[in-house]
Amino acid sequence: MSVDSMSSNKTSPLSNLTPRGTELDDNEFFQRKVERSTISRQNQYMSTLQSGQKIRNTMNNNPTKVFAETSRNKSSSSLNSQGNGRSVSNYHDRSSLPRSQNQRRPHPESTSGAYPPNRPQTRQSRMTAPRFLQVLNDCFFSKFCNDELFYFEYRDSLLKRVQENTYHNNTDDLEDILSEVVESCKSTKLNLDAVVQWKLGRFDHTTESSVIDHLFLINVNVMSYDIKYTRSCVERACADPLCCDLHLESISENDKARAFRRVLNIILNEAIRTNILKKDQKTMIRSRLIKSHFLIEDRVSVIREMGLLIMLGQTARYRDLSLFGILNVGSSWSPPPEIIPDLDRECSLDPEKVFQKAVSTSSNPFMESILDVRRLGLGVSSSELASLLKLWDQVVPNSNSAKKLTIPMLLHILVHCSEHELQKALSEAAIKDDLQIQSDRISQIEDAALQAVQNLGLAWELGDNPPRDLRQLCIALVLDVGSILSKFIIREKSRLQSSNSDVDEIGFVEDGLFNTWFEICSLFVKNERSKKGFLVSLLLSYLNISSERLLAQKADFNPELYLTILLELLTEFRKRRPNYFPICVAPDRSLIDSRDVDGKPVELDRTTKESIGSEFDRLFAWIDPNIPTSNRVRTLIRPISPKNLNTSSSKTHISAQMGSESPKNNNQSLHEAAVMAVELSESINSRFHIN
Known part of the structure; x- marks a missing residue:
């Protein structure tokens, strides 16, 4: 029966219904009731469109399931509305309540006039675009959109992007963005x-x-920024001011330099905040670095080094050393006056040292991979390498058949083989390769080998009177330290047989010459951090970062600072003797907890531990005379006073620890020095403890 028919038929029995608690006549009452019912259905329909549950409600009338689906819909919609790089962990916390609450279908008896039908209770967001922009301006734009943190064009484009895209986002997404910005600020x-x-x-x-x-x-x-590997935001209307993806169409080299200036501002502000630098020193350092560092590798390296020095300088012992490193970062190093006369003295190689180095290198995979003649690019062909290896077997008959020819082996061959034997071997290799025989080929190979000795700093170890070039000493120490640290690494072999199809088609692709050194440093840093050894991780991280400039022969590499920190690292390792534990690595280069058949952790054998400890002692004794305690950089390290010890219980613990490492040492002064050193290590570990 329609509303019009009810209105026209005034004698209808509908007028004899139960009392309604109103003075309206029947026609007007039913007319208003139908209108309210229509409006209620329209409101409920619009709320289901906003919450995305309309289709699900028509497919399933289970209120519990609808509630769960609605909750998941809000979380996913918030996720999709952000860029790929945005954080979403706090979205799930806010999505525990649905956007619209589900209403149970009312009982027919409850729809009488005395009990009006329930209205759908939709969640009304109080966030609006003007309010979003106002709060964003108060907490972010007014405080952080300045020349110190953004260059002008980027700051202008950021403001325009947020203002324009705010009106293209729904209120829930604006709330999510604003809550993250407020939390970050x-x-x-x-x-x-x-x-x-x-x-x-x-x-x-x-x-x-x-x-x-x-x-x-x-x-x-x-x-x-690199146009070939750009990282651009994929959001059509990104209104997030903290979105780290790029929103610019193109970036010039000038823009990169200005962004580098802001990065330096941020990192140097941390040095000022920790009271390492003063404000007037900040401008001087920033100006020097901007004008001298143009490659992205150099810029990243100097940023990482300053960050590490700031962390190291938060301890009193290394504060002066940190200040020196930050003030001189990017500056060309000049040798101290006491070693300048010794830089040009003549040096000749000791044949006995060369032979011992050749033998030890053949049993050290780390050293052998770096000193490999083929990888060093000396211009020696494969046929010549094979001929020279045969000469090595003839000169050293008791040695195992070598598969790689290293620099010390080549030097030994050049010394102990006659010119006739060398010329014959090289001529046969040239004939095999269909090349012309060169009469001066021996001198060419000899010059290349001697140049490699100089570049790798081997003259410090193989020469009888090496020049005191601290840069070459640092390179030689990279080889020795890397060979010692490699003894800690235990690599687990893969149980799966890899396919040969890749090798057949691609061949063997080698990494960089010193990639193994950087990998070992990274594994050690990760292992030390997992065991809360943050002092060792910081010292080793500095060697890892600065080694990039050392191997690239950059003028701003400071060998005095490098050797000083290396001495501190060796001191930390020597204090652990003989408690050296292995680092177990899976085939995917991740750290694992490897155990033997009895379920016990894998340990290094006693011989290896003693060898490691002896090698650390040898390196310390080698470096110490070349950078004595009176050195201008080494004197910056402050001694730790015994007054800094905290409690008697900590003293007892430290004494017990040092006593277990060297029970025969009864010298009181050495004991106090050991206590101070351990206290320093523990203080740094607690300072840099990271959850």
């Missing part, structure tokens, strides 16, 4: 640990990142 501290490890992805994928972390990553992405 609560902290202005840069995560130096992530900067040193160069794991900047954690800035963009965790809710714990500060606003400075986001701004640092934004400027780094601009600084490292």
Whole structure:
């Protein structure tokens, strides 16, 4: 029966219904009731469209399931509305309540006039675009959109992007963005640990990142822009001011330099905040680095080094050393006056030392991979290598058949083989390769070998009177330290047989010459951090970072600072003797807890432990005379006073620890020095403890 028919038929029995608690006549009452019912259905329909549950309600009338589906829909919609790099961990916390509450279907008896039908209770967001922009301006734009953190064009485009795209986002997404921005603005501290490890992805994928972390990553992405590997935001209407993806169509070299200037501002502000630098020193350092570092590799290296020195300088012992390193970063190093007269003295190789080095290298995979003549690019062909290896077997008959020809082996062959034997072997190799026989081929190979000896710093170890070139000493120490640390590494073999199809088609692709050194450093740093050994991880991280400039022969590499920190690292390792534990590595280069058949952790054998300890002692005794305690850099390390010890219980613990390492040492002065050293290590570990 229609409303019109009810209105026209005034004698209808509908007028004899139960009392309604109103003075309206029947026609007007039913007319208004139908209108309210229509409006209610329309409101419910619109709310289901907004919450995305309309289709699910028509397919399943189970209220519990609909509630769960609605909750999941909000979380996924918030996720899709953000860029790929945004954090979403806090979205799930806010998605525990659905956007619209599900209403149970009312009982027919409850729809009488005395009990009006339930209305759908939709969640009304109080967020509006003007309010979003106002709060964003108060907490972010007014405080952080300045020339110190953004260059002008980027700052202008950021403001325009947020203002225009705000009106293209729904209120729930605006609430999500605003809550993240407000949470980030609560902290202005840069995560130096992530900067040193160069794991900047954690800035963009965790809710714990500060606003400075986001701004640092934004400027780094601009600084490292590459048109072939660009990282652009995929959101059509991104209104997030902390989105770290790129929103610019193109970036010039000038833009990269200006972004690098802002990155330096942020990292140097941390040095000022920790009272290592003063404000007037900041401008001098920044200006020097901007004008001298243009390659992205150099810029990243200097940023990581300054971050590490700031972390190291937060301890009183290394504060002066940290200040010296930051003030001189990017400056060309000049040798101290006391070693300048010794740089040009003549040096000749000792045949006995060369032979001992050749024998020891053949049993050391790390050293053998770096000193391999083929990998060093000396211009020696494969046929010549095979001929020279045969000469090695003739000269050293008791040696095992070598598969690789190293520099010490080549030097030994050039010394102990006659010119006739060498010329015959090289001529046969040339004939095999269909090449012309060269009469001066022996001198060419000899010159290349001697140049490699100089470049790798082997003259310090193989010469009888080596020149005191500290740069060459540092390169030689990279080889020796790497060979010692490689003894800690136990690599687990893969149980799966790899396919030969890749090898057949691609062949064998080699890594860089010193890639193994950087890999070992990374494994050690990761292992030390897992065991809360943050002092060793910081010292080794510095060697890892600065080695890049050392091997690239950069003028701003400071060997005095390098050797000073290396001595500190060797001291830490020597204190652990003989408690050296292996680092077990899976085939995918991840750390594992390897155990033997009895379920006990794998340990190094006693001979290996003693060999490692002896090698650390040898390196310390080698470096110490070349950079004595009176050196201008080494004197910057402050001694630790015994007054800094905290409690008697800590003294007892430290004494017991040192006593277990050297029970026969009863010298009181050495004992106090050991106690102070352990206290320093524990203080740094507690300072840099990271959850």
